[in-house]
Amino acid sequence: MNERHPMDELLRKDRIPHIWCSGCGLGTCLAAFITAVRESGIPLEKLCVVSGIGCTGRVAGYLNIDSFHTTHGRAIPFAAGLHLANPSLKVVVFSGDGDLIAIGGNHFIHSARRNLDITVICVNNFNYGMTGGQGGPTTPIGSRTTTTPYGNFESPFSIPYLAAASGAPYVARWTALDTRRMTKSMGEALHKRGFSVVEIISPCPTLFGRLNRQGTGLDMLKSYQANSVIQHGADPSKVGIEKDGKIVVGKFVDIERPTFLDLVKERLGSKFKMHWEKVECDPALVPAADE
Amino acid sequence: MESESGVLTGEHFLGGNEACAEGAIAAGCRFFAGYPITPSTEVAEHLAERLPEVGGIFIQMEDEIASMNAILGASWGGMKTMTATSGPGFSLMMENLGLGIMTETPCVLVNVQRGGPSTGLPTLVGQGDMMQARWGSHGPYEIIAVCPSSPQEFFDYTIKAFNLSEQWRVPVLVMADEVVGHMTEKVTIPEPNSIKLTQRRTPKVPPEKYLPYKPDADLVPQMAIAGNSYRMHITGLTHDIKGYPVINEEAQAALVERLVQKIRKNKQKIVEYELEKCEGADVIVCSYGISARTALLPIERARQEGIKVGLIKLIVVWPFPDELIDELAGKVKGFVVPEINFGQISLEVERCAHGKAKVIQVPHAGGGIHDPEKVLEAIRRAAA
Amino acid sequence: MKEASTAEKPKYWRTPLDAGKLKMPRGKIHIIKDRCKGCSFCVEYCPRDVLELSTEFNPKGYHFPLAAHEEACVNCKLCEMLCPEFAIFSEELETEEEEVGK
Numbered sequence: 001m002n003e004r005h006p007m008d009e010l011l012r013k014d015r016i017p018h019i020w021c022s023g024c025g026l027g028t029c030l031a032a033f034i035t036a037v038r039e040s041g042i043p044l045e046k047l048c049v050v051s052g053i054g055c056t057g058r059v060a061g062y063l064n065i066d067s068f069h070t071t072h073g074r075a076i077p078f079a080a081g082l083h084l085a086n087p088s089l090k091v092v093v094f095s096g097d098g099d100l101i102a103i104g105g106n107h108f109i110h111s112a113r114r115n116l117d118i119t120v121i122c123v124n125n126f127n128y129g130m131t132g133g134q135g136g137p138t139t140p141i142g143s144r145t146t147t148t149p150y151g152n153f154e155s156p157f158s159i160p161y162l163a164a165a166s167g168a169p170y171v172a173r174w175t176a177l178d179t180r181r182m183t184k185s186m187g188e189a190l191h192k193r194g195f196s197v198v199e200i201i202s203p204c205p206t207l208f209g210r211l212n213r214q215g216t217g218l219d220m221l222k223s224y225q226a227n228s229v230i231q232h233g234a235d236p237s238k239v240g241i242e243k244d245g246k247i248v249v250g251k252f253v254d255i256e257r258p259t260f261l262d263l264v265k266e267r268l269g270s271k272f273k274m275h276w277e278k279v280e281c282d283p284a285l286v287p288a289a290d291e
Numbered sequence: 292m293e294s295e296s297g298v299l300t301g302e303h304f305l306g307g308n309e310a311c312a313e314g315a316i317a318a319g320c321r322f323f324a325g326y327p328i329t330p331s332t333e334v335a336e337h338l339a340e341r342l343p344e345v346g347g348i349f350i351q352m353e354d355e356i357a358s359m360n361a362i363l364g365a366s367w368g369g370m371k372t373m374t375a376t377s378g379p380g381f382s383l384m385m386e387n388l389g390l391g392i393m394t395e396t397p398c399v400l401v402n403v404q405r406g407g408p409s410t411g412l413p414t415l416v417g418q419g420d421m422m423q424a425r426w427g428s429h430g431p432y433e434i435i436a437v438c439p440s441s442p443q444e445f446f447d448y449t450i451k452a453f454n455l456s457e458q459w460r461v462p463v464l465v466m467a468d469e470v471v472g473h474m475t476e477k478v479t480i481p482e483p484n485s486i487k488l489t490q491r492r493t494p495k496v497p498p499e500k501y502l503p504y505k506p507d508a509d510l511v512p513q514m515a516i517a518g519n520s521y522r523m524h525i526t527g528l529t530h531d532i533k534g535y536p537v538i539n540e541e542a543q544a545a546l547v548e549r550l551v552q553k554i555r556k557n558k559q560k561i562v563e564y565e566l567e568k569c570e571g572a573d574v575i576v577c578s579y580g581i582s583a584r585t586a587l588l589p590i591e592r593a594r595q596e597g598i599k600v601g602l603i604k605l606i607v608v609w610p611f612p613d614e615l616i617d618e619l620a621g622k623v624k625g626f627v628v629p630e631i632n633f634g635q636i637s638l639e640v641e642r643c644a645h646g647k648a649k650v651i652q653v654p655h656a657g658g659g660i661h662d663p664e665k666v667l668e669a670i671r672r673a674a675a
Numbered sequence: 676m677k678e679a680s681t682a683e684k685p686k687y688w689r690t691p692l693d694a695g696k697l698k699m700p701r702g703k704i705h706i707i708k709d710r711c712k713g714c715s716f717c718v719e720y721c722p723r724d725v726l727e728l729s730t731e732f733n734p735k736g737y738h739f740p741l742a743a744h745e746e747a748c749v750n751c752k753l754c755e756m757l758c759p760e761f762a763i764f765s766e767e768l769e770t771e772e773e774e775v776g777k
Contacts (some may be wrong), residue, residue, distance in 0.1 A: 003707050005761045012524070015535060017760060022712035022737065027759025035756065045520040050364070061524055061536060066517040068367065069526035069536070071390050074360040077324075077352060081361035082517060084348050085322055085368025089518045110353040177720075179756040218715050264348070272343040275321060 007034045010044070012064050019058060023209075023217020025176030025202030029123050030059055032179055032200075033094070036186035047090045050079040052104060054130045055204075056096035056123040073103030076111050079118050087117070087261055087276040090190065097124040098136040101157055105137070112166035114260045115194045121186065122159055122197060125204035133207030140243040144211045156241070163197040164236035164253045170196035171236060171253040175224040176203060178249065185251060194259050201228075201247055212243075297345030298483040305478040307471045308333035308375075310442040311401060312341060313478075314449030315373050317486055320399070321347030322370040324361035326354055326380060329413040330469040331403035334375035355380035359387040362398045367525065369516040371453055375401035377469075378411065381420055381427070388462055389428035390527045392550065395460040395504075395512065397491055399452045402464060403472040404580075404631075406657030416469040417657035418580055418631035422638075424464050425609050431547055433554035435561060436464040436609040438579040442476045448606065454489040455561060455607075459553060460511050466608060468631070470581040470660060498522060503534040504546070510553040554610055562612045569601030574673040575619055576627045577640050579605040581660060586629050589666035598674045608636065616643035625649035625673030629666045631657050649673055702750030702765035704742035710762035713737030717754035717763055723747040726754065 005011075011034070020026045037047060044065055051060035053072035060067035070078045075093045083091040093100070100108050100122050111118070127145050128134040135145035135152050138159065142151045163171045170192040174182035182200055189196035203209055203220035214220050224247060231239075232250040239248040258266070265274055298317045305313065312334050315323070323342060325335040335351065342349040347370075352358040355376055362372035376384060381402045391398055406412025407419045420427075424436045435455050439445040449465055456463040494501050494513045503523040506512045512532075515521035528536035529543050554561065569575055574593070576586045583604040593600045601623075603615070616639075620626070625648050628637035637652040644650055651669045655661055691697070704725065711733055718726045718740050727743040740763065742748065748765060755764040 003705050005705075005707060005764050006755070007761055007764075011761065012535070017710045017712070017735075020759065023714040023716075024759060027761065028716070028757055031756060031758065031761065044522075046518055048517045061526065065522050067524045068364070068517075069524070069528065070360065070363075071387055071527055074356065074387060074390075077357035077360035078364035080350070080352075080357075081322070081324060081364025081366075081372070082368045083364075084350060084361075085365035085370040085372075086516075086518055089368065106353050107357050110357070177757075179753065183756070216714070218719055221716065222719075268343050273346055275346045275348050277346075 007031060010034045010037065010064050012062055015062055018062055020055060021206045023203060023205040023220070024055070025125070025200070025217065025221075026055060026059065026123060028176045028179060029121070029182070029200050029202060030062065032183040033121065033186055036183045036190060039183075040187050040190045042090050042190060046088060047092065048082060049092045049094050050075045050082065051093070052095040052099035054096040054099045054128065055125075056094065057099060057130075059094045073099055074107065075099065076104055076107040076118070076120070080111055080116050083116060083118050091118045092190070093118055093120045095122065096129070097122060097126065097138045097159070098128045101159060101162065102137040109162065109166040112163055112168040112195045112197070115167055115169065115257050117193055117259045117261065118195060119189045119192070120195065120197045121189070122199045123202045124159060124199055125202050125208055127204060127208040129204045129207050133211055138241070140241055140245070142243040143208070145208065146211070158236070158240040159197070159199045160236040160239050160252050167195070167257065168197045168253065169194040169255045169257040172197070172251040173199040173201065173239065173249050175201040175221075175228055175247060175249060177221045177224050188251070188254075192254075194257055297341070298486065299480050300482050301480060303478045303480060304475060305442050306333060306475045307439070307442040307445045307467065307473060308403065309337045310446040310478045311375070311449045311465065311467070311472075312337035313480060314446040315399070315453070316341055316345055317446070317480065317483070318371060318450040318453035319488055320371045320373050320453060321345065322362065322365040322372040323347070323374065324350050324352050324358045324365070324372070325374045326352055326358050326376065328355075328377045328380045330405055330472050331375040331377050331401060333472070334401060334403070355383040356387065359384040359400070360390075363387065363391050363394070363396045366396045366398045367517050371397070371457070373399040373401065375403065377403050377405045377413075378407045378417070378420055379409070381423065385427040386429070389430060389432070391462040392428065392432045392434065393527050394525050395514070395550070396462065397456040397460055398462050399449065399456055400462055400464050401449070402466055404466065404468040412658050414469070415658040416581060416631055416660065418468055418582060419635070419657060421466060421608065421630070421632065421635040424466050431551060433551050434464060434609050435459065435461060435554065435607065436466050438466050438605055438608050439471055440580055440584045440604065441471060442474060443478050445471055446478050446480065450486060450488070454487070457489045457491045458511070459557065459561070460491065460514060461554065466580065468580045494521065502532045504530060505532040506549060509557060510549055558610050561607055562610060563606040564612055564615065565604040565606060567602040567604070569603065569619060571599060572601030573599045573624045574627060574670050575601045575603055575623050576629065576666070576670065577603040577605070577616070577636070578629050579608050579636065582629045582631060585660045585663070586666055589663040589670060592663070592667050593670040596671075598670060600670055605636070611639045611643070613643045616640055617645060620644035620647040623648050625651055627651050627653060627666065627669045627673050629653035629655070629661050629669070631655040631660070698770070700750045701768040701770045702748035703768050704745055704748055704754070705764050705766060706740060706742070707762045708733045708739045710760045711737050711739035712760055713739065714759060716757045716759070720757055721754055722751060723749060
């Protein structure tokens with residue numbers, strides 16, 4: 001059947017079906033992102049997606065826009081350079097928990113601190129999937145992975161807590177089952193000025209799920225439904241995820257903070273012309289927060 | 292293409308690092324992302340002040356790894372970009388130098404070399420990163436590296452590095468050293484319209500026909516930048532001409548061979564050196580950076596002793612001028628290679644001489660320039 | 676075999692004032708069988724139980740869904756949003772206004 005799916009316009013059709021496993025939530029996250037992009041009104045020519053290495057990192061390769069598949073952990077600094085060189089671009093980082101929070105952790109916290117105007121979508125499947133299911137910075141205590149065969153004994157990072165503590169003005173978390181809600185959060189994050197972070201808890205049935213006897217991708221979605229509780233405005237320091245425990249989802253942080261370029265302009269604007277005023281940049285293409 | 296405004300035309304008494312920064316601005320660099328590290332920090336500091344003046348942007352990143360990636364990203368955003376570091380930071384940048392090579396991203400990486408290995412001598416000279424410049428990143432590839440010996444050259448060769456980078460779509464290394472970086476000398480900065488600049492080749496086809504990695508006849512592909520509807524996919528994975536990752540032998544052969552041949556086949560247009568009295572010489576001193584300059588005194592003394600000595604000063608160290616050394620090796624008794632390391636470029640000279648001439652290293656552990664007596668002694672041995 | 680649980684007319688506690696004018700959306704399901712990887716998300720979460728897994732295989736060996744009770748589809752598009760493979764979507768069908776609830 002050569003049917004045309006409504007999202008095909010934004011996909012590199014010649015590369016579909018993608019490499020992700022049956023029951024993996026990444027395709028759902030990508031679909032939510034595509035919907036959010038289409039509803040946001042952001043012109044596709046100005047949208048750039050930068051990803052790192054890992055299963056989530058492959059997202060960039062399936063999107064039919066300017067996309068950059070960079071090295072492990074380094075999507076955020078690459079995106080920072082891309083954004084600063086041309087602030088009229090809408091730069092989105094789409095990568096996984098290990099890529100963004102372990103090897104990329106330093107870049108994550110500093111870019112949040114600087115409040116660079118980029119959107120970060122972090123898909124958290126609690127392990128390093130692409131390389132075979134090793135433990136990662138978000139693996140809950142007690143969970144089995146290939147490098148924690150006796151059960152993980154390291155405390156994981158709580159991504160919303162890390163993001164909020166580093167200064168991100170928008171932090172939300174959803175599970176892959178929350179399609180409409182994550183689409184809405186992604187849309188808000190795209191429009192938010194500043195370093196906006198959306199974490200999506202997503203099933204990895206082939207590795208993390210199998211090693212922890214969580215069943216199929218569908219079983220994992222059902223357990224998210226059973227275990228997740230929506231608490232908008234929850235204290236980011238209290239939303240850690242324990243093995244088989246509650247998953248607090250919702251929009252945790254949504255504040256206003258001047259972005260890096262706002263501060264550059266504030267400090268230097270009276271003395272120098274800002275570089276993006278020389279770059280072709282239509283302010284109308286950079287949507288305001290309340291649109 | 293002329294250089295934009297911001298060029299400080301005139302005669303200046305400038306430090307090497309500051310001259311490098313001015314060279315970058317004259318070349319059209321408008322983005323610097325770096326991390327402080329002695330003895331390169333002045334490049335960053337000078338650009339922190341100057342870039343806003345010329346409508347550019349400076350950012351001090353959280354580490355050298357971030358700096359290398361930021362300059363790649365900004366290059367894809369359409370700017371000419373640069374970073375500066377020294378040994379320890381150079382090592383950190385290696386992985387993503389590879390990303391720049393694989394994605395064919397123009398940018399400039401300045402390494403003001405210092406004593407190593409490890410933390411070594413932060414404030415004192417070394418030249419121990421020359422082989423690392425060639426082979427530091429993983430995988431098979433070719434790179435371009437230039438070597439200034441004075442603040443004037445640091446200014447000129449930084450511009451040259453940008454031009455080479457834009458023309459060949461490869462990161463170019465400026466392998467300076469602490470002495471050149473920290474010495475202060477007269478630097479003449481010309482009028483903007485007399486500075487020749489090269490810009491990257493932009494796509495000649497509309498977006499729907501554009502193939503990001505389809506090479507032109509000289510093996511260099513046309514480069515689109517983000518935001519212009521080209522909808523390209525750029526990856527560090529082995530990829531085909533569409534830019535899509537293809538994980539097999541054929542794609543690897545097609546891509547990596549082209550990346551290597553891109554430099555090798557165009558070598559004659561890239562290689563550059565200065566020859567001084569090499570015609571009829573019995574001994575040729577071959578060096579680069581500050582060591583090429585400090586060799587001038589022993590060469591003078593040797594000539595006074597009657598030895599016919601010539602000098603090859605390498606301007607472009609990588610790719611190495613194989614043919615030149617091979618040709619001269621047949622005509623001289625020996626080469627002398629003074630360098631502030633335990634033999635790196637001398638290995639190249641040895642390789643290219645194919646046994647036709649002696650190659651005498653004049654090593655130095657670092658921390659200072661060569662004792663002229665030692666170089667003179669080596670010249671005498673080479674002439675014997 | 677599951678019956679479409681909402682195939683009958685809805686029962687109201689109190690008939691809405693505009694019940695006669697309500698137009699229930701109807702959807703037509705499109706399934707791109709070759710893309711499916713048999714995860715069953717769509718089958719499980721369709722709120723109208725429209726879908727069932729086929730007993731056939733696609734070329735990759737997966738059971739793909741079939742619109743077993745397409746008449747119950749209201750074009751909510753949850754299957755389209757949930758599907759990780761871009762293998763299913765629904766299209767709004769033009770229907771006549773029907774009298775609902777009477």
